[in-house]
Amino acid sequence: MNLYTINTGYFKLDGGAMFGVVPKSIWQKTNPADENNMCTWAMRCLLVEEGNRLILIDTGIGNKQSEKFFSHYYLHGDDTLEKSLASHGFGVDDVTDVFLTHLHFDHVGGAVVRKGETLQPAFKNAAYWSNQNHWEWAVNPNEREKASFLSENILPIQESGQLNFINVSDQANFIEGFDVKFVSGHTESMMMPLISYKGRKILYMADLLPSVGHLPIPYVMSYDMFPLTTMSERKHFFGEAAENEYILYLEHDSVNECCTVQHTEKGIRVKDTFTLADI
Template identity: 75%
Template sequence: MKLHTIDTGFFKLDGGAMFGVVPKSLWQKTNPADDKNLCTWAMRCLLVEDGDRLILIDTGIGNKQDEKFFSHYYLHGTDTIDSSLAAKGFNRNDITDVFLTHLHFDHVGGAVEHINGNLTPAFKNATYWSNAQHWEWAVNPNDREKASFLKENILPIQESGQLKFIEAQDGVTFTNDVKIRFAYGHTDAMMLPQISYKGKQILYMADLLPSVGHIPLPYVMAYDMFPMKTLDERKHYWKEAVDNEYILYLEHDPVIECCTLQQTEKGIKLKDTFMLKDL
């Protein structure tokens, strides 16, 4: 097995929304905001070479939305899915599986593209993976979350016939070296791939841990649908990560790709940070 970081660029989101009830005087120490109170975030995906399968975990925001939509998010950076895949010697047609942790636009937007005025899967040879519980949540969204679930990002995948569902059961097997964990606080049935790699366990954190700035337990995003559930899940996963020396792969941290955690007298804190390629 080989793992590759796939960078797809950066965007900006309101710092207050990203840190919930935590005062700006605290969160700005790790994630300084600009004059519009916006912080920069990565959209960092992961490519898994596993036998004859080439699995892309999440797809970034994509490029098919209109100028008005993108004007809210200040996309910047030079990396794209295509350039990052090419740097590893691959292209879109090589992808066998697109694994979607959840269906918010910054995770699934790149899964679908415009071709000759039609919406079509961007990875024509791939099976797309979600789970039935989260899919139903996304296609019939609540009023609070519906702005994150865009039908043009989601429905074309099902209409193509390329969509399959994973059983929403924690620890379900995806491949011999990848099992799927679940979290329900950020959105219903978000999936977290846990990968056995070089004798270590790598947990892809999606939006359970957006950045190292979110390690303190109360630093729960205002975007989370069920913040108290998120808090309980973070306690559970943080302890498990410390006890088992997990490596946490960060999708949104603007600088840091991977980190580990440690137990201290003041609670669970950041231990080490490093690049995936340095494992």
């Protein structure tokens, strides 16, 4: 198995929204804000090459939304999904599977492209993977979350016939060495890949752990639908990661790509930070 970091660019979100009830005087030490209280976040995806499968985990925000939409998120950086794939010798047509942790716009936007007046999957040769619980949650969104579920990012996948569902279970196996964990604090049935790689386990954190600055259990985002559920899930997975020396792959940390965690007197805290290439 080969793993490749896929950087798709950076965006900004309000620091207070990202840290919930945690005071700015605390969170700004790890995630400094600009004059508008906005912090920079990565949209870091992961490419898994295993046999004849080339699996892309998440797709970033894409480029098909309006200028007004993008103006709210201050996109910056030179990375794009296509450029990052190319840097590893791949193109969009080489991808066999697109694994979507969940369907919020900053994770699924690059899965669909606009060509002329039509919307179509960006990866014409790929099977797209979600799960039934989350799909129904996304296409029938609640009032609070519906701004994150954009129909133009989601429905063309189903209309193309490329949509597939993973069974929601505690030990879902996607392929050999690639299991799926399900959590529902951030949004219903978000999927987190657990990948065996070079004798280690890598847990793709999606939005359960946006950055190392979010490691204390109560540091829950305002974007989470069920904060107490998130805290319970974080306690479980952070503890499991510390006990088993998992590598945590961070999708949104603008500085740190991977980390390990450890038990301390103050609870679970970061142990080491490094890049995927360092493993």
